[in-house]
Amino acid sequence: MRHERLVLTLLWREPLAGLRSMRRRDLAWIGLGGSALFAYAVADIVVALQAGAATLRHAWPLWTFGLPGALLGLGGLAGNLLARLCLSRAFAPFLKALPLSLVQRRRMAAVAACALGIPIVVLVAATIGFGCFVIAKPLAPVWGLGAAILFGAGFCATAVLHLRSARDPVRIGNSELARDPGGHRPLLGPFDRAAPAWLSSWAWGLPAGRVTLSWRLVGAAMLFGLVAVVAASISLVRHDAVPAAMVALTGGVLVFMLSARFHPLGSPVLRTAPLGFARAWLRLARLPLQLSVAYFLLPAGAALAAEPSAWAMPLASGFWLMVLNGAYAVFAAYFMTAPFVAALSFLGAIAYTSYESLEYGRTVVIGFAALVLFLWYRAQRRYRHG
Amino acid sequence: MDSSVHPAEILAVRGLSAGYGGRAVVSGIDLSLNRGDILGLLGANGSGKSTLLKAITGQIPPLSGSVNVNGADLASAAERAKFGFGLAIDPSDLPVALTGRQYLQLVGSIRGCAEDDWPGVNVAERLGLKPWIDRAIAHYSLGTRAKIAIAAALLGAPPLLILDESLNGLDPLAAFEVKRIILALASSGRHAVIISTHVVESVPGLCNRAVLLADGRIARDWQPWHLAEAGQMPGAFEAEVMRALTVQATDG
Structure with missing residues (x-):
């Protein structure tokens, strides 16, 4: 399919257009200020992790339930949000008139969700792996890989669920608007x-x-x-x-x-x-x-x-x-x-x-x-x- | 109140430059509008008509220059200046969840007037809005949205009415009624109107002044006597505008 990367292209163009419309001075502020703040936050977290390394290494509830649960949950949340975002673009009003079936729109959204999800999973793996390395947890790369698998599982489960259950929001929106509840007065009126x-x-x-x-x-x-x-x-x-x-x-x-x-x-x-x-x-x-x-x-x-x-x-x-x-x-x-x-x-x-x-x-x-x-x-x- | 502003002057734009991201789209605009004036704002796509109207209505800040509406400076007394004009909102910007009546009540409550406080006429009735007034704006066609936007702009009888291509989507009867309302407002001697339009042939019959924007500057300015003269010969004004546009396009 020629246009299966259409949603990805649309999502890519949005931040680019936003960046282009900004003044250079504002961009410099955001770039320099944001980088400085990010570097400070990373340094602060590393110091905090090193300070509590011994405790963290042996906190078995954290490694058995806490971290896997959080990764699954976060992955699920990210998958849900990203799938929603991609679907909203696949069903954008300006694409309404194009001869694209529901399946094709879902596929475009899935391609975009996948392309955006992979870097996020890699980032999560790198973060957890780095965190384990900082607190000297044995087998840090394996923990990173495990984190990627858990996060990815949560991400895929909710994203696939959301993409599969997607109906045409344009049509749903129109039919909802067409329902005129006339007759009774607005409840919020007073x-x-x-x-x-x-x-x-x-x-x-x-x-x-x-x-x-x-x-x-x-x-x-x-x-x-x-x-x-x-x-x-x-x-x-x-x-x-x-x-x-x-x-x-x-x-x-x-x-x-x-x-x-x-x-x-x-x-x-x-x-x-x-x-x-x-x-x-x-x-x-x-x-x-x-x-x-x-x-x-x-x-x-x-x-x-x-x-x-x-x-x-x-x-x-x-x-x-x-x-x-x-x-x-x-x-x-x-x-x-x-x-x-x-x-x-x-x-x-x-x-x-x-x-x-x-x-x-x-x-x-x-x-x-x-x-x-x-x-x-x-x-x-x-x-x-x- | 600015002492240099004549009481008859409703809009005074001096050396206005405005644009987006620090880049000027319109520059060096000087414009003065008196009560009774109906100004036709003409120009090719991208000439800066909407940008100029956005700057006049306070939606974008001027890069330089000043805008004074009904004696109030838009920069230092924004709320007082905004009391001085009614803008017909773009149909896509209307609150679609509300009904037409609720939208009129919203605008009326801000302007401190009733939902049907129009200057002299019942605009909803004249524009054929009655069957739609209690339905959600989401159900409206483009033309009906334009009608409700014009009806809201007229609430409270603001001294300056601004229509940015609002006549485009109207049916012939509604367009005729809007033109009658505009002419009545101007002839009352209390109001002025700005109409941005691409329908060049309607300008001599409706407006008593016109300006042509090109590359963000006023390229031509027609005074009342000139427009009246052009209006007497069918197609003369249109031909003049087209010539000016062609010259601009060739120079550009």
Whole structure:
């Protein structure tokens, strides 16, 4: 087939076009700054690995369950994401009119997923092999090979599953849009009428502002509800505020992260309207924040009831919920069209800040705050100037 | 408020250069629009029409020069300047999940007016939007999307209306109605309109001014008396524009 590399070519051209459209000064900043940061991170990890080499070498649960499980899971996640990406290009609207069958489109996506997956597997093998070499683990190359096999297995399993089950998203999208649920009023109406009206419905892509129940939505609601109830029960039975307060905080942040969408900030509809960035940003964060606080209240209330003398704990959880939600809202506004990248970057930044603050104390938090301010500034600038 | 701006002047563009990635696509643009003006913006593909309109509407920053809308500087008082114009959004940029009514409510709530606060006429009715208004924009054809974009641009009766090739997808009746609305707005003496178009023959009958962009610069400028004169002889204005375009293409 002549065009089986079409998806790969499309995916290759996207970053190239992005690089070409950037200024040389910005490219130099990213190249030099990114390389320096990467080199520092590698050096830091090597030092940390060497410091804990003896412990790591003999931590058998890590080598028997932890690492293989993590590699399988990460491989599965990478396979799923890459297959989705490749399929989205294989079914791109501008390819809709081309005489390509479903099988041909799947094959194009598979070729691209395979071509992109192989370097990732090699990278994982090299990383694990190098890590084993640093901590002087015997048979480091074999561990690298094993890591590649496990990661590759997870990658292939989810990628093949996703590619095989793919249907034509263009046709599915059209048929979903064709279903007009008319008749009943938008459920979100009373919550989404503040100026600018219907902004959250737009951000969430709710057809005509109506919430349609799906297995994913019901499953997530049940899972979050169950975790809140279990944590609240544990706290009440043990008279200990910690479990419920922790679930209130983490659950609240997760609800916010899963529901916050900021892509309308990139639309000319808002950018050419007499509406400032801060107002648009706050309005987009409003409903996700209400959901997050609503989730927070049940376990936080249980924490307070379980141990009234520890009232400061749910209060502190509430404070940190606001701080973390605010920080994530800035990340999500910066990566407005890629919520997954926003979540990954936010969690990465939080994890890195926590790790470094163990070594350098709380001053590292200032660095995190500076990063949030920088992202806010860039997102605001892009909203104003494109 | 800039003291050099005459109250009748709705748009003042001075020495504007704008482009992408630090490279200018349009440069040295000087343009002034008064109430009652209908400006036809002409030019070949890639001549810089859309880039100029993006710079005027604050979607890209100017590399140099200034844009002043209804007395407010776009750089220092962006929100006040944006109150001064209504832009018909490109159909592909509309929020497809919302219904037409919800989109009008969204724009109306930002501009601080009702969803049907149009200048003098019921635009939805005149453009035949009524049967579609409560359906998701995703269901709309290109022409219906252009209609809802024009209807939203007119909400709150902004002094300056900007249409970037918005007349292209309209059916003849809707195009006729939009032209009537534009003429009524301009004759009221409170509004000005910019229409970027490739339909050169429609310019003398609709616009009282026209500029031709070539290689990012204003290559020709037609004043009202000149356009009126050209409009009297069928095909004269079209022939003049084609000549100018051919000369530009040959020089280029």
